[in-house]
Amino acid sequence: MVSVIATLRHHTDEVSCCAFSPSLLATSSGDKTLRVYSAADFSELPFSPLSGHGYGVHCCRFSSCGGFLLSCSTDGSVIVWSSGTGEVTAVLQHPGRSPLRVCALAPDSSLLLAGACDGTVALWDFSSKTLRRCSAASEASVVACCFSPCGQMFVTGCTHGDLKLWDTDISLLHALRDAHDLGVTCCSFAPQFKIGDDGCCVEFRLASCGQDSQLKIWIVSQREGAACAMKLLHTLTSQSAPVLSCAFSSDGDLVVSGSVDKSVAIYDATLGALLYTLKQHDRYVTAVALSPTMPWIATGSMDKTVNVWRIERDGVSRTGRNLPGHSRLLVADWSEEDVQTWLCEEGLQELVSIFKANNIDGAELSQLDKETASELGIESVGLRGRLLRKIEALKAEQSGSEAPDEFLCPITRELMKDPVIAADGYSYERESIESWIRGKNKTSPMTNLPLQTTLLTPNRSLKTAITRWKSSQ
Structure with missing residues (x-):
């Protein structure tokens, strides 16, 4: 069962993007603003709306810990906001001043990526806010991008319909031409991954959608010492017009998409089966997002509204x-x-x-x-x-x-007391991951891939959630 629990009507132009952190919901719009709401009752925060862009805002994203909110715009800039105060902490300008259509942050918040209308992608070091590289990624506008869960690679999608897989030096790992006829519109990695029995291959799931009215789920595989590969797993065609946005649930079991046909589709990501079709918006559904901690879906539309839905999986397991x-x-x-x-x-x-x-x-x-x-x-x-x-x-x-499984350290399988985020984007008990690294293990305990850095970031939002859960027991 899926039901609307809130309708937000504060934007004065089309809603372009929605994003959840563990405690907040952010929305962006062609009206040049972002709005920020409490995820507890969906009341707008006192410092909202956020105004700083000179033109419409195309994309907004939270950092994994929820401390920062990113936005990019036709004005060619990425603005980094403090999620707690709404203050601007940095403004990053695309070197060519090209309009930016999409932005993404690596799971460990080490890198910030933005895709531009001139076909380039710009990559910044997030901690120092310095530009690492700006490179051509396509002959067409880059309108979609996302990092893999391990943070070692990212995908771009363009208006010509190509999907390309890159490493963090912006070296091409794999190219898939005409993945979507008439153009890609969005892409999203599932948070989970699979390690092969031999321990040498890692598989990720990627969702992409496009102007061909299709949502596709791909298996992206990376084998040690070999080239990356992409294999089509499902082609989902329940929506009758271009699909503009897609996102996975935090457990990777659901994938949600929004379409020009004004509908929202919810699928079983493993089976590729349609579970629900939601029709509440009056115009194109341009944005979908799923909460990492609650059974909520946010959908934004050209009708200027954002609907928040609660999904109840009766008789369905936690996964x-x-x-x-x-x-x-x-x-x-x-x-x-x-x-x-x-x-x-x-x-x-x-x-x-x-x-x-x-x-x-x-x-x-x-x-x-x-x-x-x-x-x-x-x-x-x-x-x-x-x-x-x-x-x-x-x-x-x-x-x-x-x-809950996410409260347990992946190394010890014990409840975490001092969770930290490692370079692979996963949270561990500080003592356990420090011991792992001291033992000359420079690879991720979860992916077996090399850790780009041994820097550990406190996961305060997770620590708060664990404390809250313990007090309720």
């Missing part, structure tokens, strides 16, 4: 999948057959024979740890890791008192 019949039982009460069925549902079919031979039922599954998995003869490190993560997620689905 968005329908709970199978046996999942209504506690894990400890599962039979051996229930466990084997669950393994198949989770894509772990290769473990069924091992579990069957060892008579693993629900009680033993719930107690399974790294040592037990090794004793069972599961030799693949990647396969063991996948199994243990899915067991933890399963137990969290069945116990409301268990800490």
